Amino acid sequence: MSYAHFRFKRLAALSCLLLPATGTVLAGEEINALHRQIQHMLLLQQNQEQQIKELERHLQHLEEDASDASTDNSGLLSSSTTTTSDGFQIGLSGLFSVGGSSIDNDTLEGLQAGAHDPKQNGFTVQNLELSMGGTVDTHFDAQTNIIFQIDANGETVVELEEAFFTTRNLPWGLQVKGGQYFTEFGRQNPQHPHAWSFVDQPIVLSRFFGGDGLRGQGVRVSWLMPTQWYSELYFGIQNPKGETATSFLNTPGEEIGGYTLIDRDARNFSDLLYSARWLNGVDLSETVSMNVGVSGLRGPNASGMSTDTSIYGADLYVKWQAVSSQHGFPFISWHTEILKREYSAGDITDFVHETLKDEGLFTQAQWGFKPGWIAGLRAEYARADGDTSADPLRDNRHRLSPNLTWYLSEYSKLRLQYNRDWVEHLPNDTADSLWLQMEFNLGSHAAHVF
Amino acid sequence: MRIIKFFSGLLLLISAFTSHAALQVVTTTQDLAAIAQAVGGKQVEVQSLTQGTRDPHFATAKPSMIRQVFGADLLLVIGADMEIGWLPPLLQSARNSRVQPGNPGYLDLSSAVVLLDKISGPVSRSMGDVHAKGNPHYWLDPRNGLRMAQAIATRLSEMDPAHKDDYQRRLNTFEQIMGTKLPLWQAELAPLKGKRVIAYHKSFIYLADAFGFQIIDEIEPMPGITPSASTLSTLVERIKTEHIGLLIMEPYYERRSANYLNEQTAIRMVVLPQSVGAQTDINTYFDLFDAIVATLNKVED
Numbered sequence: 167m168s169y170a171h172f173r174f175k176r177l178a179a180l181s182c183l184l185l186p187a188t189g190t191v192l193a194g195e196e197i198n199a200l201h202r203q204i205q206h207m208l209l210l211q212q213n214q215e216q217q218i219k220e221l222e223r224h225l226q227h228l229e230e231d232a233s234d235a236s237t238d239n240s241g242l243l244s245s246s247t248t249t250t251s252d253g254f255q256i257g258l259s260g261l262f263s264v265g266g267s268s269i270d271n272d273t274l275e276g277l278q279a280g281a282h283d284p285k286q287n288g289f290t291v292q293n294l295e296l297s298m299g300g301t302v303d304t305h306f307d308a309q310t311n312i313i314f315q316i317d318a319n320g321e322t323v324v325e326l327e328e329a330f331f332t333t334r335n336l337p338w339g340l341q342v343k344g345g346q347y348f349t350e351f352g353r354q355n356p357q358h359p360h361a362w363s364f365v366d367q368p369i370v371l372s373r374f375f376g377g378d379g380l381r382g383q384g385v386r387v388s389w390l391m392p393t394q395w396y397s398e399l400y401f402g403i404q405n406p407k408g409e410t411a412t413s414f415l416n417t418p419g420e421e422i423g424g425y426t427l428i429d430r431d432a433r434n435f436s437d438l439l440y441s442a443r444w445l446n447g448v449d450l451s452e453t454v455s456m457n458v459g460v461s462g463l464r465g466p467n468a469s470g471m472s473t474d475t476s477i478y479g480a481d482l483y484v485k486w487q488a489v490s491s492q493h494g495f496p497f498i499s500w501h502t503e504i505l506k507r508e509y510s511a512g513d514i515t516d517f518v519h520e521t522l523k524d525e526g527l528f529t530q531a532q533w534g535f536k537p538g539w540i541a542g543l544r545a546e547y548a549r550a551d552g553d554t555s556a557d558p559l560r561d562n563r564h565r566l567s568p569n570l571t572w573y574l575s576e577y578s579k580l581r582l583q584y585n586r587d588w589v590e591h592l593p594n595d596t597a598d599s600l601w602l603q604m605e606f607n608l609g610s611h612a613a614h615v616f
Numbered sequence: 617m618r619i620i621k622f623f624s625g626l627l628l629l630i631s632a633f634t635s636h637a638a639l640q641v642v643t644t645t646q647d648l649a650a651i652a653q654a655v656g657g658k659q660v661e662v663q664s665l666t667q668g669t670r671d672p673h674f675a676t677a678k679p680s681m682i683r684q685v686f687g688a689d690l691l692l693v694i695g696a697d698m699e700i701g702w703l704p705p706l707l708q709s710a711r712n713s714r715v716q717p718g719n720p721g722y723l724d725l726s727s728a729v730v731l732l733d734k735i736s737g738p739v740s741r742s743m744g745d746v747h748a749k750g751n752p753h754y755w756l757d758p759r760n761g762l763r764m765a766q767a768i769a770t771r772l773s774e775m776d777p778a779h780k781d782d783y784q785r786r787l788n789t790f791e792q793i794m795g796t797k798l799p800l801w802q803a804e805l806a807p808l809k810g811k812r813v814i815a816y817h818k819s820f821i822y823l824a825d826a827f828g829f830q831i832i833d834e835i836e837p838m839p840g841i842t843p844s845a846s847t848l849s850t851l852v853e854r855i856k857t858e859h860i861g862l863l864i865m866e867p868y869y870e871r872r873s874a875n876y877l878n879e880q881t882a883i884r885m886v887v888l889p890q891s892v893g894a895q896t897d898i899n900t901y902f903d904l905f906d907a908i909v910a911t912l913n914k915v916e917d
Contacts, residue, residue, distance in 0.1 A: 447679020
């Protein structure tokens with residue numbers, strides 16, 4: 167609407183209002199009040215005109231779209247329902263890598279112990295993940311992640327990685343999660359490979375939690391505490407058996423520290439895997455936020471009939487994001503985790519028994535220096551007490567990994583990573599590897615989690 | 617044991633201090649917060665999850681936000697997929713059924729306005745970051761601001777009927793101020809009317825609609841996609857042949873592309889605050905348009 171047109175209407179409206187008052191002397195105050203009233207009315211009128219215009223536009227749209235049944239034809243009312251109808255979300259993400267190392271494939275498998283790590287000279291399909299989920303009803307959300315991989319022999323492997331429900335409306339900040347899920351221990355273990363900052367899993371996590379990370383069937387309760395900062399307590403119980411519970415009952419026949427695992431089952435509640443985590447989050451300033459967590463695990467292990475394992479960890483994540491940022495850039499993040507394991511190997515009554523003590527640390531920084539571009543550096547080590555120099559899963563190891571990631575869009579990325587390994591169990595102590603990774607995400611929008 | 621006692625004591629202390637009488641209103645952006653504060657006055661305590669200095673589309677679900685949403689009685693969102701990257705995980709973690717979509721504590725303000733740029737055909741990600749539900753930058757039309765204020769006042773009155781009159785009174789004031797200011801803004805920006813303008817991102821179409829100028833192209837070849845050299849040279853040609861004089865953009869986008877266009881064509885580049893809080897002196901919804909109008913006016917002089 168043009169300004170001149172507007173002024174004309176203002177005059178017209180004013181005269182309409184003033185006509186009945188002819189012959190009356192209006193006090194200044196009344197005139198002002200009338201002015202305000204007029205402006206108010208004009209605004210309303212303008213709004214109505216706008217609405218009419220928009221309705222016309224909509225009508226036009228509707229007419230245009232009338233033949234297309236798949237389009238959103240509910241017009242003005244549609245926008246009020248859009249956000250409640252998210253429903254069923256489905257997504258497919260793929261991680262592929264190509265690269266090579268100074269060592270051969272068999273030795274490389276000992277270094278790259280994560281199931282999703284690139285571990286062959288040549289090509290690796292690291293992970294193809296089909297995730298489906300959504301809100302079940304007012305009480306539950308549910309999600310399932312199915313992964314497809316191709317192993318070193320070219321065989322396709324399918325795994326039900328996760329399938330769980332979470333509650334939506336329990337009181338007092340409580341939430342229950344049940345099913346098959348990643349144990350909430352530390353920051354990285356529950357993350358899926360496409361959320362990692364590096365192409366491979368930290369050494370210590372592969373050692374303590376196996377190639378697939380620590381996950382299992384169970385239930386956990388978490389409590390968002392009524393503190394003024396974010397503080398959450400997690401307590402969970404899971405089955406201790408299977409290859410995804412490496413430090414616990416694992417699978418019979420596997421070895422750890424020279425002890426062969428027996429076929430042991432959980433017989434009562436004390437034989438289950440217990441986990442606890444306390445996570446705190448604070449904003450240190452407008453631009454810096456921090457997460458600090460401590461986690462603990464206790465469960466049986468299968469080196470004896472009455473043996474068990476304890477794992478403790480602490481994690482820190484700090485992120486700076488510029489006050490003014492485009493697509494979340496620039497930013498700097500720093501993520502560190504330290505873990506210790508005490509593994510009682512062999513029953514007290516056995517001739518040979520001991521407590522195997524292992525530890526490890528990784529610390530990694532990421533610098534998003536311009537939109538879409540991230541430079542990263544990770545340093546890590548893992549070691550164990552005693553002479554473990556010949557054991558690929560318990561020897562002294564150090565690794566330094568610089569990388570560069572380019573997000574072509576929110577849905578695809580390329581990542582180049584160099585690994586320098588110092589490894590006790592290898593004859594010449596070092597290994598150099600270079601990996602190029604590609605990732606795509608199809609389907610539901612990726613979450614921007616902290 | 618001592619630790620447990622210490623923490624239970626601490627929790628008691630904290631819960632004693634955090635019991636509020638006012639309605640806890642949490643908003644996804646500072647624009648919503650400013651309007652909610654104007655309408656809610658002292659009956660509400662308003663917190664915004666994101667800052668006006670940042671692109672609200674690319675926020676991350678920080679733990680402090682979980683805490684904020686957990687304590688909210690009313691959650692105000694822009695909607696139209698603006699917060700799709702971070703609000704769903706936040707709502708899941710925050711375990712507050714009052715503010716889940718569908719409940720009275722959840723208000724999607726995109727339902728109060730008419731969205732432009734709705735896409736009726738098939739949408740593909742090869743089209744960039746397109747919002748099929750419509751363009752979500754609708755707060756940049758002051759007339760929409762009024763509709764948002766009306767919707768918020770209605771919802772507050774429903775949730776807190778005891779203060780219905782207060783909300784209505786403040787809404788009236790909001791309408792009066794808008795009634796006074798809008799014609800002034802329109803008068804000041806009258807010279808822009810009908811002008812053809814280029815924007816960085818598809819975010820100023822509502823502003824253009826409100827003040828009668830036209831946005832004919834964007835620096836981004838597709839929403840959310842950074843321009844390449846060839847995109848820019850095509851734009852240079854277009855600016856030259858069609859004599860386009862003005863380029864507007866948000867403060868948080870890179871300036872290199874715009875500077876390049878400016879060097880090549882002498883097009884005037886104007887960085888416009890896009891939200892309350894984008895500059896330290898923009899604290900209310902009216903401040904936002906005062907600042908936008910003043911900035912655009914400077915160029916016209």
